[in-house]
Amino acid sequence: xxxxxxxxxxxxxxxxxxxxxxxxxxxxxxxxxxxxxxxxxxxxxxxxxxxxxxxxxxxxxxxxxxxxxxxxxxxxxxxxxxxxxxxxxxxxxxxxxxxxxxxxxxxxxxxxxxxxxxxxxxxxxxxxxxxxxxxxxxxxxxxxxxxxxxxxxxxxxxxxxxxxxxxxxxxxxxxxxxxxxxxxxxxxxxxxxxxxxxxxxxxxxxxxxxxxxxxxxxxxxxxxxxxxxxxxxxxxxxxxxxxxxxxxxxxxxxxxxxxxxxxxxxxxxxxxxxxxxxxxxxxxxxxxxxxxxxxxxxxxxxxxxxxxxxxxxxxxxxxxxx
Amino acid sequence: xxxxxxxxxxxxxxxxxxxxxxxxxxxxxxxxxxxxxxxxxxxxxxxxxxxxxxxxxxxxxxxxxxxxxxxxxxxxxxxxxxxxxxxxxxxxxxxxxxxxxxxxxxxxxxxxxxxxxxxxxxxxxxxxxxxxxxxxxxxxxxxxxxxxxxxxxxxxxxxxxxxxxxxxxxxxxxxxxxxxxxxxxxxxxxxxxxxxxxxxxxxxxxxxxxxxxxxxxxxxxxxxxxxxxxxxxxxxxxxxxxxxxxxxxxxxxxxxxxxxxxxxxxxxxxxxxxxxxxxxxxxxxxxxxxxxxxxxxxxxxxxxxxxxxxxxxxxxxxxxxx
Numbered sequence: 162x163x164x165x166x167x168x169x170x171x172x173x174x175x176x177x178x179x180x181x182x183x184x185x186x187x188x189x190x191x192x193x194x195x196x197x198x199x200x201x202x203x204x205x206x207x208x209x210x211x212x213x214x215x216x217x218x219x220x221x222x223x224x225x226x227x228x229x230x231x232x233x234x235x236x237x238x239x240x241x242x243x244x245x246x247x248x249x250x251x252x253x254x255x256x257x258x259x260x261x262x263x264x265x266x267x268x269x270x271x272x273x274x275x276x277x278x279x280x281x282x283x284x285x286x287x288x289x290x291x292x293x294x295x296x297x298x299x300x301x302x303x304x305x306x307x308x309x310x311x312x313x314x315x316x317x318x319x320x321x322x323x324x325x326x327x328x329x330x331x332x333x334x335x336x337x338x339x340x341x342x343x344x345x346x347x348x349x350x351x352x353x354x355x356x357x358x359x360x361x362x363x364x365x366x367x368x369x370x371x372x373x374x375x376x377x378x379x380x381x382x383x384x385x386x387x388x389x390x391x392x393x394x395x396x397x398x399x400x401x402x403x404x405x406x407x408x409x410x411x412x413x414x415x416x417x418x419x420x421x422x423x424x425x426x427x428x429x430x431x432x433x434x435x436x437x438x439x440x441x442x443x444x445x446x447x448x449x450x451x452x453x454x455x456x457x458x459x460x461x462x463x464x465x466x467x468x469x470x471x472x473x474x475x476x477x478x479x480x481x482x483x
Numbered sequence: 484x485x486x487x488x489x490x491x492x493x494x495x496x497x498x499x500x501x502x503x504x505x506x507x508x509x510x511x512x513x514x515x516x517x518x519x520x521x522x523x524x525x526x527x528x529x530x531x532x533x534x535x536x537x538x539x540x541x542x543x544x545x546x547x548x549x550x551x552x553x554x555x556x557x558x559x560x561x562x563x564x565x566x567x568x569x570x571x572x573x574x575x576x577x578x579x580x581x582x583x584x585x586x587x588x589x590x591x592x593x594x595x596x597x598x599x600x601x602x603x604x605x606x607x608x609x610x611x612x613x614x615x616x617x618x619x620x621x622x623x624x625x626x627x628x629x630x631x632x633x634x635x636x637x638x639x640x641x642x643x644x645x646x647x648x649x650x651x652x653x654x655x656x657x658x659x660x661x662x663x664x665x666x667x668x669x670x671x672x673x674x675x676x677x678x679x680x681x682x683x684x685x686x687x688x689x690x691x692x693x694x695x696x697x698x699x700x701x702x703x704x705x706x707x708x709x710x711x712x713x714x715x716x717x718x719x720x721x722x723x724x725x726x727x728x729x730x731x732x733x734x735x736x737x738x739x740x741x742x743x744x745x746x747x748x749x750x751x752x753x754x755x756x757x758x759x760x761x762x763x764x765x766x767x768x769x770x771x772x773x774x775x776x777x778x779x780x781x782x783x784x785x786x787x788x789x790x791x792x793x794x795x796x797x798x799x800x801x802x803x804x805x
Contacts, residue, residue, distance in 0.1 A: 167594075169594055169595070170591075170593055170594045170595060185591060186589040186590070186591075186685065187587075187589050187590065187591065188591050189513050189514075189515060189523065190513065190514035190515055191511050191512065191513065191514055191523075192511075192512035192513055192514040193511060193512055201511065201513075201523060203589065265509075267508040267509050267525065268508070268509065269492075269507060269508075269509065269510050271492055272489075272491055272492045273491070273492060363508065
């Protein structure tokens with residue numbers, strides 16, 4: 162929960178007046194999202210989200226993120242649409258930060274996804290991958306292997322403050338993944354952070370996908386692996402294979418996975434678990450005590466990593482048909 | 484900024500279904516308000532705020548607060564209206580907290596009020612006082628003299644950690660106010676916390692008053708004194724007598740102040756400054772380092788207190804006509 166940057170009355174008024182959206186009727190900080198400052202903006206013409214991009218988002222990446230959302234909306238994906246100002250720009254500046262006004266999406270994120278939600282998510286993810294296929298821009302995944310190695314170095318022995326022995330475990334896993342990471346899987350635009358709080362539902366139907374600020378070009382199946390981690394474990398740490406099957410079958414109903422992708426799935430899932438273990442450990446160790454954000458427990462992803470290390474085959478994720 | 488209590492999907496769905504407001508379409512935590520957890524709730528029928536009352540609000544006071552808002556709306560004051568559930572109740576429970584669904588008010592609070600805003604505020608405050616005159620319930624002001632004495636004792640020598648010498652200054656001021664506090668001024672329902680973030684504007688017009696969770700029965704002129712403190716000082720600490728005059732003249736245009744009220748104004752303003760100095764000092768000393776809230780600087784109200792101590796007459800607040 163966070164609003165990091167305050168916006169003055171004058172700045173806000175001038176900013177909104179530069180769009181063709183009518184006069185402001187309401188402006189409230191939203192207590193969601195860890196990376197950026199988000200405001201709910203109501204105007205005479207409707208509801209919008211104003212995002213001020215804070216330090217974790219690089220300014221030079223914003224044209225990719227904003228362009229991707231425009232591309233996806235044009236292809237029928239329900240995601241926030243960056244609104245153009247009177248000069249046709251979507252990327253602006255406000256209160257010294259890069260800023261964008263985007264459309265508000267109806268829907269609720271699901272605190273405890275059930276099997277139907279996982280099915281709907283798998284379907285939505287595959288449609289996202291198809292819709293992104295002809296997006297012309299490219300952004301490397303800076304949170305893949307090289308990024309993990311750098312994060313692991315930054316964390317160093319500090320990891321043992323979080324869990325005794327974690328530093329060695331990270332080193333070993335990094336070495337294993339560096340040896341075995343696949344390089345020839347089908348790639349394209351991935352969301353890379355499609356956790357339940359980034360997927361809106363109305364009833365059992367996905368009403369929208371949000372938060373494209375980790376999107377990049379990488380193996381499509383890696384995105385599936387992120388979702389297996391984020392959607393298919395119970396809060397007690399148990400892996401729910403029924404939810405995994407629902408997710409994967411729905412995905413394959415739209416975009417079938419190749420044999421190579423399927424075989425790589427346990428490895429990709431280890432990588433995805435390590436990625437969140439690393440960033441959570443880093444945040445845990447580098448959060449000053451006055452932070453407005455409560456960071457999440459790295460242990461959750463350590464347990465998930467250990468689960469995937471024991472997985473023998475993609476069949477353990479519930480796919481029996483291949 | 485704060486959302487202290489998480490609400491599960493099932494609890495929320497069941498809660499909203501018990502109102503005649505249609506299905507949920509959106510649910511977002513709001514990063515405003517220090518005392519309670521607030522959520523923006525969109526349903527098929529409109530926009531609402533869901534408030535979960537946290538520890539600072541006493542459950543037994545809620546019927547007063549909710550009843551007052553209903554009373555004021557019925558008398559034409561624009562303030563949030565507690566929505567009745569299908570059984571006619573406004574005070575409910577959710578996630579183990581007292582909770583209420585209230586209507587959403589359009590408007591923006593003004594970060595830097597100008598003279599016109601102060602004028603509009605004075606007018607709105609006087610109308611609020613008139614509308615509250617026949618509200619039948621009673622709640623003592625627990626943040627008046629006896630409450631300040633108790634707070635001063637709780638803070639004790641710790642005040643000197645905030646500003647050297649502050650403990651003695653508080654003791655002396657408390658003794659002075661106990662000797663001189665007026666007891667026979669016109670009383671009624673006061674808001675008691677009408678800071679700029681509790682007053683919404685659309686353009687130069689007040690569109691609504693919010694946050695009645697300090698409302699109580701006390702001297703009406705004390706409410707005016709709170710507003711002089713909250714609206715008429717510049718960010719550099721200077722008192723803007725033009726804004727004060729605008730506020731007071733607008734107030735008197737609706738409800739003229741008696742000679743006794745006017746004469747008491749400097750004293751009431753000292754009391755109001757001390758009240759916020761005490762609560763801010765207390766919060767400053769008692770906030771654990773993991774708090775999600777950044778508390779405000781007590782020094783601001785120490786400077787205001789010292790200003791009012793030097794005031795000779797209500798004429799120093801810009802009223803020349805008496």
